[in-house]
Structures are given as C-alpha cells and as structure tokens.
Amino acid sequence: MDRMIGMFAAKGFSIQEMVSLVGGGHTIGFVHCTEFGHRIFGKTVDPSINPKLVEGLKKICANYLQNQALSAFLDVMSPGVFDNTIFKNLQKGLGVMSSDQLMFLDPRTKPFVDKYAADGKAFFNDFAKAMEKMSVYGVKTGRQGEVRKRCDAVNAA
Numbered sequence: 001m002d003r004m005i006g007m008f009a010a011k012g013f014s015i016q017e018m019v020s021l022v023g024g025g026h027t028i029g030f031v032h033c034t035e036f037g038h039r040i041f042g043k044t045v046d047p048s049i050n051p052k053l054v055e056g057l058k059k060i061c062a063n064y065l066q067n068q069a070l071s072a073f074l075d076v077m078s079p080g081v082f083d084n085t086i087f088k089n090l091q092k093g094l095g096v097m098s099s100d101q102l103m104f105l106d107p108r109t110k111p112f113v114d115k116y117a118a119d120g121k122a123f124f125n126d127f128a129k130a131m132e133k134m135s136v137y138g139v140k141t142g143r144q145g146e147v148r149k150r151c152d153a154v155n156a157a
Ligand code: HEM
Pocket: 004, 021, 022, 024, 025, 026, 028, 029, 030, 031, 032, 033, 035, 097, 099
C-alpha cells in the first residue's frame, strides 16, 4: 500500500482519488490466475481472503500453471455491471487481487472503501472526477508518443 499510495501521490492523486480509481477500474474486467495464484495455492492461504472465494478460485485456477490464460472476474459478485459492489466485496474478503483487498485492510484507504460501499452516488461522483483528472494527466500531443495497436505494449518499430 505504501508503493500504491506513493505512485499515485507522485502523479498528484490523493488517497481518496486512488481508491475511487482502482476500485472503479476493477468493478469490471478480469484478472489472470497467474496474478493471484500465490494467494490461494501457497503453503499458507492468504488470511485476508474469504474461504468461500478461495474454494471457487481454486476450481477456476486449478490448472493455471499449465494454462496461463485462466482468469477470474475482478468483481466476483457483479462482474458485468459498473457499480460500487467491488467495495462491498472488499468488506467481505472477496477481493481477488491482493492490492484491491489491501485497500480495505489499510487504515489510510479503508475509510474510502467503507464510504463507497455505503454510498454508490458518492462513488460515481468521485470516480468521474478522478477519471477526468487522470484523462488529462501527462497527455501527449502532436508527434509525441503513439496510439497503441495493443493497449498493453508499445508498437513495434
Ligand atoms: C495500483 C493500481 C492498480 C493495480 C496494481 C492494477 C492491477 C491490475 C491487474 C494485475 C489486472 C489484471 C491484468 C490481467 O491479469 O490481465 C488489472 C485489470 C484491470 N484494471 Fe487494474 N490495476 C490498478 C489500477 C487500475 C485503474 C486506476 C484502473 C482504471 C481506472 C484499472 C482498470 C483495470 C481494468 C478495467 C482491468 C480489467 C482488464 C480486462 O478485463 O481486460 N486498474 N489491474
């Protein structure tokens, strides 16, 4: 959490903005088992993760070392809906990624997780503002940078 807070702070984002952005980003989409397998298949299971979720994820990811495409939804309760369920999940230990779950465990971020879990309107409002701020951060214009063909890699020369 120190690293997460530090990285967002270095770009001028507050802890509140970080929680709204990360939770908001992860209310849709999925994560590969390779990213969180250590939480459920290690010698000791991560104690912050709900045992029911561990059971479910173990089934989904059973073969993940052989099949690295295996993935789980980030918001296990409402994966296809943009809403504040992800924050309610975190309160119940239902965060799939440890960096998401940590936001409920750290006293610096927990108040915002609780606020957004209780108040969907506050979440939508704060998320919209933070997204707007992020969308104009360090924007490159003219001949600077490039429009990527794949979002996760720079274009080949
Ligand atoms: C500390 C901050 C963050 C970390 C560590 C993080 C990490 C990750 C990881 C590991 C994945 C899964 C990737 C995969 O397995 O392919 C993921 C997925 C995703 N993240 Fe984040 N993320 C962060 C912040 C954000 C923010 C700020 C947004 C947007 C506002 C966002 C939006 C998404 C989305 C939409 C997906 C799902 C992608 C898909 O389904 O293809 N994330 N994130």
